[in-house]
Amino acid sequence: MIRALKKETLDRPPFWLMRQAGRYLPEYRETRANAGSFLDLCYNPKLAEEVTLQPLRRYNMDAAILFADILLIPDALGQPLAYKEGEGPVLDAVRSAKELASLSLDNLHSVLNPVYETVDRLSSSLPESCTLIGFAGAPWTVATYMVEGRGSKDYVNIKKWIYSDPDGFQQLIDLLIISTTEYLLKQIEAGAEVVQIFDTWAGVLPDEEFAKWVTDPTAKIITAIRARHPDFPIIGFPKGAGGNLSQFVKETGVTAVSLDTAAPLEWAKTEIQPHVTVQGNLDPILLVTGGQKMVDRIHHILETLGSGSHIFNLGHGIIPQTPPENVGLLADTLHNWKQ
Ligand code: CP3
DSSP: OHHHHTTOOOSSOOBOOTTOSSTTSHHHHHHHHHHOSHHHHHTOHHHHHHHHHHHHHHHOOSEEEOSOOTTHHHHHTTOOEEEETTTEEEEOOOOSTGGGGGOOSTTHHHHHHHHHHHHHHHHHHSOTTSEEEEEEEOHHHHHHHHHHSSOOSSOHHHHHHHHHOHHHHHHHHHHHHHHHHHHHHHHHHHTOSEEEEEETTGGGSOHHHHIIIIIHHHHHHHHHHHHHSTTOOEEEEETTOGGGHHHHHHHHOOSEEEOOTTSOHHHIIIIITTTSEEEEEEOHHHHHHOHHHHHHHHHHHHHHHTTSOEEEEESSOOOTTOOHHHHHHHHHHHHTOOO
16 A cells, blocks of 8 residues: 555555445444444544454455544544434534634534544454555545535535635534644654545535645645645545646645546546546445456456556445445455456
8 A cells, every 4th residue: 555655566466355344244334333422432532443444354444544534533522422323424514604603623623532532453363465545534524524514416505605705614514624634743743655636525515616625725725734744645536527637636735536437537547537536436236246247347457557557446336225245346356356
């Protein structure tokens, strides 16, 4: 993984899967039931370490991703948050600069300390060959949940805010830039070897707003991290960025980008891969389908991106309906591959 991030071309790309720990695994569901709530699981270093390791016991991935969630930052800033069965995350929405007064950085590290402890535990329990990935949500994506109060289809409230009061909304983004930078630095100091910044809802912004709310905040976080840890490997994932991915890569300083499922491979090979390592991009639904169709598509991705630096992954996270044996077939297909 580290060699791929140094832009080496390898015989077989390293692989891991977004959301590799989670509800498609029966052992996860059991640990989750014993933990109490989802947040109790995230803030319990021993159990969070356990669920991080569960997929690795089955499938020999080349990297482990810390078990946590992108919404722990709003929680640590003091915004009430709950994960409701069948509904996903629900927060008390903040929708104006005035309402930001209810948020504060004061308890950031005391709330997030168990996450740093999970990273610390993992950095001793993982074998040398398995890279530990820390992560955070990007300011824009975290803000969508903070402003909408839940997952959204149309992003009406956050878009109304950016169009009617961009300076006020910038205050929320600035608070997220500071807290996310500090959160990632603590993960790095606890032993994370790479960090990934998830901007899952980057693709809902029109072109004219993309640089201001996606590229700029990510660039600021990366500059601040590199001021302390020069050359530290950072993977960006501005999902749905389309043609804006080129600008994102040039202006943020990411080491690698994760390609979403829709990213055309030939375009990624000529426009993106010469600049940074690319990660991706099997459709997570093909992992539900499995079989020869999945194997053929994996081979196609490996053939197209194999002449440059590549980390194999999905184009988005594993979904709960995924049969665990299909993940096994994917792992075998990758382990048997040689360029
Ligand atoms: O990748 C991993 O295995 C590490 C853990 C991880 C989780 N969430 C655990 C989780 C990571 C990296 C995330 C990131 C995350 N969280 C994102 C960005 C990546 C993406 O997939 O788009 C986003 C948007 C969230 C916010 C979030 N957390 C939502 C919308 C939900 C509910 C819906 C859903 O997809 O499950 C969560 C809950 C969540 N986060 C679960 C897990 C394992 C399921 C909780 C449960 O056990 O019920």
